[in-house]
Amino acid sequence: MSYKYVVVCSTYLNGEMSATRFGIAVVEETDGNTLAFKTVSDLSTDFDSVQKLVNTCNQLQLDYETMDDVLADFLCSV
Numbered sequence: 553m554s555y556k557y558v559v560v561c562s563t564y565l566n567g568e569m570s571a572t573r574f575g576i577a578v579v580e581e582t583d584g585n586t587l588a589f590k591t592v593s594d595l596s597t598d599f600d601s602v603q604k605l606v607n608t609c610n611q612l613q614l615d616y617e618t619m620d621d622v623l624a625d626f627l628c629s630v
Contacts, residue, residue: 555579556578558606562593576609
């Protein structure tokens with residue numbers, strides 16, 4: 553199976569206020585379709601730090617089964 557990590561963006565609305573949060577998803581691309589099979593949203597308000605995490609996961613070709621441990625380490629470091 554071929555998969556990659558991507559940044560996901562969520563915007564939360566509360567009346568007139570809004571907040572944008574970034575997270576990470578593991579996606580598989582086959583036959584022109586993209587399937588997200590593991591997503592963790594709301595990791596950070598800092599896009600750059602989440603993008604750096606995504607780039608590292610893709611460069612190291614981390615197994616998606618280790619994603620929980622990787623995210624725990626990420627959250628401890630921010």
